[in-house]
Amino acid sequence: MKRILIARSAGFCFGVKRAISIADETAGRDRGDPREPIHSLGPIIHNPQAVERLEKKGIRVVGSVEEITCGKAIIRSHGVTRSDRAALEKKRISIIDATCPFVTKAQDHAxxxxxxxxxxxxxxxxxxxxxxxxxSYIEEGVPVCTSLDEIAGAKGARKAGVVAQTTQSFDNLMAFVAESMRRFAEVRVFNTICNATTLRQEESTGLAGKADAMFVLGGYNSANTRRLAEICAAINPRTHHIETEEEVTRSMVAGASVVGVTAGASTPQWIIDGLVERLKALWKGEEIEVSFYR
Ligand code: SF4
Structure with a gap:
């Protein structure tokens, strides 16, 4: 019997799911109205196939605020700088804010x-x-440190507050907290790490250890997918990072009875489904069980 084990956390995280549904809703409502072109400030997610689908729905990716002259601008899940938001408002562009609420919380704390x-x-x-x-949400003139050296060399301030990029590791946050406590008399810490990344990595490494061959699905431009592929490859040398099922060859699964599947936070469900169908086609005539891992 052949087994396909899919990591339960594979695919969109909460923030990406929310951003895509906001984009879909906006496209459904306003598509085709030439007075209201829809832009996204940078690709909404790091997945070329999903971005192409959104483009077909009328959402145009632009690299900067200067490229937007009218209509709407969707802000993606990892937010936008305060100056870009102000520039959009000045141009009277309607802002569709898909910033992940966890990112907003980190901005608010800062x-x-x-x-x-x-x-x-x-x-x-x-x-x-x-x-x-x-x-960008830190008030002007306030010292900002983004490295251990900057903390050690910070001048003047007696107290410091710590916030983290949502995808940082807990160990790295603690290293910055420890250095801050050496340098400042008072330290406030906000743990703004989102556990979606950690959960996905833990599940995927567990799965990579059980599988004969492992697939990591997601854009080659997606940092979290590439990291997932790296940590799976360290455990299972038969790890393949692919963007779509079209890249799967017979030799990738030759002799494998258990195949593991995981995917980055920006990989749509239809891409995961496509891989499962491809594996089923390759194993035609065999008994196949598809189940979730964890
Ligand atoms: S990884 Fe976490 S913080 Fe980032 S978009 Fe997803 S849910 Fe939001």
């Missing part, structure tokens, strides 16, 4: 801390749009 006189420590990649959006 703003509140800076208003209450705390230096702000932001744990995360300073080049990531989510971190840029969090930092």
């Amino acid at each position: 703003r509140m801390l800076s208003r209450e006189g705390y230096a702000v420590v932001v744990v995360g990649d300073p080049n990531h749009p989510e971190v840029k959006s969090i930092i």
Whole structure:
């Protein structure tokens, strides 16, 4: 018998599901109205197939606010900087806000801390749009630290508040908290990590250890999918990172009885279903069981 085990957390997280349904709803309502073109400020998710589907529904991806002259702008799940939001408002563009509520919470904490006189420590990649959006909510003139060295060298401030990019690891957050406690007399910490990433990684590594061959589905441009593929490959050398079922070859599953399937937070369910159907077709005539892992 052949078994296909699918990680229960595979595919869209809460924030991405919400952003896609907001985009779908907007496209359904306003598509075809030339006075109301719909834009998304950057791709709504890092999945080329899903972005292509949204484009067919009339949602045009733009790289900056300057490219939008009228209509609507959808803000994706990891938010937008305060200055970009202000620029959209100034142009009287209707804003459709699909920022994940967990990201909004991190922005709110950063703003509140800076208003209450705390230096702000932001744990995360300073080049990531989510971190840029969090930092933009910190009041002007307030010290901001995004590295351990910056914390150690921070001048003036007596107290600091810590917030984290939602996809950071708990260990990294704790390293920043420890360094902050060495440098500042008072430290406030907001654990703004979202557990969607950790849960997915834990489930996928467990599954990779059980499977004869492992598939990780998701865009090659998706950082969380690439990371998932890396940690699965460390456990199971027969790990394949693919975008769609079209890439599956017979040799990838040769001799395998148990195949594991997981997917990044930006991979739509129809892509996961497509892989299952492809595996069933490859194993035609065999008894096949499809079930969830965990
Ligand atoms: S990973 Fe978490 S914070 Fe990020 S969009 Fe998904 S649910 Fe929101």
